[in-house]
Amino acid sequence: MSKILAFTNQKGGVGKTTSTANVGAGLARAGQRVLLVDLDPQANLTKGLGLSDAEQNVYGALLGEYPLKAYSLHKNLALVAGSSALSGFEKVKGDELDREFLLKDLLEPLRDRCDFILLDCPPALGLVTLNAYACAQALYIPLEAQLYATDGLEKVLDLVGRVQRRLNPDMKVGGVFFTRHDKRKVLRRDTAEQLRVQYPDLVLDTVIRESIALGEAPHLGKDIFSYAPQSAGAADYQALVAEILTR
Structure with a gap:
């Protein structure tokens, strides 16, 4: 039975998609069977992994239009494509009974066929995100160590508590990790240390350093291991994968 991990943050631009893609690729390289699911209406995970012509996507499947x-994508790695139409998911399904469990029901038949299912969540804490939280065993929260960094984190943690009480008591926060990190910058270093003190059980040891290669890889439809296996970005995501596997 696969483990479902959701990469999430209320704040956009913090590396959710980059992390979903590269943690997934890293797990696949480690011999794990991995399914990625693009739940962001921007569909950047889909585009960034070179799947631009998918005829079937997660939105159509959620609506029951097709399986x-x-x-x-690679050995041990597959992707459920995203769709811009996900932005209208709440309007279409918002009044439906058990609307928070549509994704869970959709993924259930696949859970025996893979070891990990990774969900790339949208920045908005709406119905799509609730569907992800309702079926995830663990949430991983990428975060930039900068001013107001705790705002998005606190909103996610507040929603986590409500979801645990009402929808998914088994869900936990797997960890918080810093992205685009540059310890030479005083503000980022100080913010990171402050958050480690504030959330000692949540902040992971691994940090993802600022890396040009991480920004270049999606433009070629590749993960960091395929694009620049000797880069700092590849080393950091390899370390993050190893840490996730121990939690």
């Missing part, structure tokens, strides 16, 4: 389709 869930996973597109193979």
Whole structure:
């Protein structure tokens, strides 16, 4: 039975998609069977991994138009494509009974066929995100160590508490990790240390350093291990994968 991990943050631009792609690729390289699910209406995970012509996507599957389709990317790695139409998911399904469990029901038949399912969540804490939280065993929260960094984190943690009480008591926060990190910058270093003190059980040891290669890889439809396996970004995500596997 696969473990479902959701990469989430209320704040956009913090590396959710980059982390979903590269943790997924790293797990696949470690021999794990991995399914990525693009739940962000921007569909950047889908585009950034080179799948630009998918005829079937997660939105159509959630609406029951066709079965869930996973597109193979590499050995042990497959992707359920995203869609811009996800932005209207709440309007279409908002009044439906058990609307928070549509994704869970959709993924259930696939859970025996893979070891990990990774969900790339949208920045908005709406119905799509609730569906992700309702089926995830663990949330991983990428965070930039800068001013107001705790705002998005506190909103996620507040929602986590409510979801645990009402929808998914088994869900936990797997960890918080810093992205685009540069310890030479005083503000980022100080903010990181402050958050480690404030949330000692949540902040992971691994940090993802600022890396040009991490920004370049999606433009070529590649993960960091395929694009620049000797880069700092590859080393950091390899370390993050190893840390996730021990939690």
